[in-house]
Amino acid sequence: MRNGPAARVPQVPGDATEEQAASPGSAVDEAIGSLPDPPAPDQIVSPRTAVDEAIGSLPDPPAAGQLAAGPHQPQHNHPHLTGLTHIDKAGQARMVDVSGKEVTTRSATATGRVLLSAAAVAALRDRTVPKGDALAVARIAAIQGAKRTPDLVPLAHPIGLHAVAVDLTVADDGVDIAVTARTADRTGVEMEALTAVTVGGLALIDMVKAIDPAAVISDVKVTEKTGGKTGYWSRP
Helix, strand or coil, X not given: CCCCCCCCCCCCCCCCCCCCCCCCCHHHHHHHCCCCCCCCCCCCCCXXXXXXXHHCCCCCCXXXXXXXXXXXXXXXXXXXXXXXXXXXXXXXXCCCCCCCCCCEEEEEEEEEEEECCHHHHHHHHHCCCCCCCHHHHHHHHHHHHHHCHHHHCXXXXXXXXXXXXXXXXXXXXXXXEEEEEEEEECCCCHHHXXXXXXXXXXXXXXXXXXXXXXXXXXXXXXXXXECCCXXXXXXX
């Protein structure tokens, strides 16, 4: 029997020809259109490209040499911070420039309390504190604290501190501390007075802690100031 020409197999519509290789995902792609066209051989495609094109959720990558701003990276300009004297336009802490201010006589008074037990109060009054003269140590510590304020408070100005008066009064429930600081300079001495009260209180606690380990520094505040642009001020 002689072999005749190869019989042609009828093509079903939609079948791929020999010249057309159908990828496994072609039917799904054509049905729902969820996948992009395959890249050319010489085209580099990021694994996230399909997702990016579908939902547009990722921003364009930064150019070479450009750092993307992180969530905590400060901005270059903060217009809403321009009214804050100790922060610049970029949101950075700064020491205020007071060079243009007028030199005037200024003073500030601050007060505070060290709350003590009855036993500690009795030892202070009888001068029987084991470590020695606690009130004298607290007074010297307060003066030293006023003088070292710029070293302890980062943005406080070093100023010419011309006088520091410390008053310690033993009460039934502790010791009342009052400090008045004075200067002739371009900025006030409130921080010096406050620091003096606090350091004096700490020194007093250090002297009596063996008698009263529960001693507390309380109510440190400015009560009065004079000089400068605002002039006289007192706590209501």
